Amino acid sequence: MSKIKAIRGMNDILPEQTPLWQYLEDCTRRVLNRYGYQQIRLPIVEQTELFKRSIGEVTDIVEKEMYTFDDRNGESLTLRPEGTAGCVRACEEHGLTFNQIQRLYYTGPMFRYERPQKGRYRQFHQIGVETFGMVGPDIDAELILLSARLWRELGLEENVRLELNSLGSSQARKTYRDELIAYLGNFKDELDPDSQRRLTSNPLRILDSKDGKTQEILKQAPSFVDFLDQESAIHFQELRTILDDNGIQYEVNPRLVRGLDYYCKTVFEWITDDLGAQGTVCAGGRYDGLVEQLGGRTTPAVGFAMGIERLVLMLQTLQRQPLGIDKTADVYLVAAGEEAQRWAIKLAEQIRNELDSLRVQVNCGASSFKAQLKRADKSGADVALIIGEEELAASEVSVKPLRGNGEQVRLSAGQLANHIKALMNK
Ligand code: ATP
Numbered sequence: 291m292s293k294i295k296a297i298r299g300m301n302d303i304l305p306e307q308t309p310l311w312q313y314l315e316d317c318t319r320r321v322l323n324r325y326g327y328q329q330i331r332l333p334i335v336e337q338t339e340l341f342k343r344s345i346g347e348v349t350d351i352v353e354k355e356m357y358t359f360d361d362r363n364g365e366s367l368t369l370r371p372e373g374t375a376g377c378v379r380a381c382e383e384h385g386l387t388f389n390q391i392q393r394l395y396y397t398g399p400m401f402r403y404e405r406p407q408k409g410r411y412r413q414f415h416q417i418g419v420e421t422f423g424m425v426g427p428d429i430d431a432e433l434i435l436l437s438a439r440l441w442r443e444l445g446l447e448e449n450v451r452l453e454l455n456s457l458g459s460s461q462a463r464k465t466y467r468d469e470l471i472a473y474l475g476n477f478k479d480e481l482d483p484d485s486q487r488r489l490t491s492n493p494l495r496i497l498d499s500k501d502g503k504t505q506e507i508l509k510q511a512p513s514f515v516d517f518l519d520q521e522s523a524i525h526f527q528e529l530r531t532i533l534d535d536n537g538i539q540y541e542v543n544p545r546l547v548r549g550l551d552y553y554c555k556t557v558f559e560w561i562t563d564d565l566g567a568q569g570t571v572c573a574g575g576r577y578d579g580l581v582e583q584l585g586g587r588t589t590p591a592v593g594f595a596m597g598i599e600r601l602v603l604m605l606q607t608l609q610r611q612p613l614g615i616d617k618t619a620d621v622y623l624v625a626a627g628e629e630a631q632r633w634a635i636k637l638a639e640q641i642r643n644e645l646d647s648l649r650v651q652v653n654c655g656a657s658s659f660k661a662q663l664k665r666a667d668k669s670g671a672d673v674a675l676i677i678g679e680e681e682l683a684a685s686e687v688s689v690k691p692l693r694g695n696g697e698q699v700r701l702s703a704g705q706l707a708n709h710i711k712a713l714m715n716k
């Protein structure tokens with residue numbers, strides 16, 4: 291019988307990879323805590339309508355990337371392709387948005403039917419941050435400062451750059467949209483097929499086209515900067531001032547439009563040149579109109595999402611893993627025979643009672659001393675505790691340093707914890 295395999299583009303994250311994932315998640319959570327953000331946990335499945343109404347009917351995501359199915363009641367459901375829509379839905383449903391300030395984050399899998407390649411998968415993971423109730427550029431800046439701090443904590447600050455743009459008000463975008471359609475209409479037949487299709491449905495997305503000929507045509511296109519409404523222009527300028535105050539470097543990219551319809555005013559992306567084509571590791575922006583669009587009262591909002599797989603790839607590629615990250619034990623117990631094994635189990639429990647941050651592993655599954663010591667070494671432990679026949683007879687344990695050139699000593703059970711503590715603190 292043929293073996294059943296995982297779905298294309300949906301990855302198993304194996305034990306050798308999870309330490310890096312946890313490290314990244316822990317770092318992020320710590321940074322978010324330091325800025326006073328709270329976690330929200332959301333369902334993975336939502337009504338299809340939620341995504342259509344928020345992300346936009348004529349976006350890539352809704353047109354061709356969603357995993358949509360009818361449940362047994364015939365209701366159309368979709369595996370979430372992103373987290374913002376669900377977060378807004380939940381906050382509205384539980385009265386968390388109106389007249390309140392919220393700083394929230396969530397993490398988990400997202401699903402998009404894309405062509406799988408390095409840094410692009412069909413099930414991928416994001417850490418998303420959303421804020422509600424704050425109109426000014428101060429909170430936009432906070433989100434950027436927070437993410438910049440995370441890159442510093444992870445040792446990635448030299449490897450990411452920030453691109454910024456303002457999409458202005460919906461009115462300004464509408465005026466610009468018409469101008470852009472008028473201009474691009476002159477070159478309709480020369481545009482790439484995707485852009486031709488978008489000319490009437492979603493012309494701003496054409497600015498993002500990777501096609502050489504289309505890019506050439508875009509060079510002479512009207513620039514959005516000339517259409518930006520005054521309020522958005524002031525907002526953008528103030529954001530830039532706060533970033534300058536805090537020494538954050540950025541590049542204003544007038545072509546940055548993002549693939550989701552709900553953005554207005556500030557949009558930004560953190561991009562790396564170390565991963566090839568899939569270079570955006572974190573992206574977000576302001577979406578002041580979305581809460582209302584989903585039936586709530588007007589609520590200013592801004593957020594971003596980072597792609598965990600891409601950040602993990604970066605940490606690996608640039609070798610920024612912290613030392614000893616794949617270690618599973620600090621202390622490894624090795625025993626010869628049944629009686630020694632029973633004592634080893636008891637001793638290990640005793641050590642765990644006394645030293646609660648230590649990772650203590652007992653060799654299980656009888657095997658030769660040599661094989662056990664090999665496992666001890668593989669675990670990354672600094673010390674092996676050995677109970678052989680001699681040790682058992684004397685009610686003592688041999689403490690064998692596995693790294694460096696410390697001396698092996700024999701101790702009674704009562705002396706163990708202190709000795710190990712001293713060894714580890716060196
Ligand atoms: P891209 O331009 O790379 O397609 P996007 O604009 O579709 O990204 P968002 O929807 O803003 O991305 O999602 C935020 C982040 O989530 C991205 O910057 C990226 O790091 C990550 N991401 C998005 N789609 C995928 C995917 N299919 N596989 C892995 N990571 C992804």
Ligand code: MG
Binds near residue numbers: 549
């Ligand atoms: Mg995409």
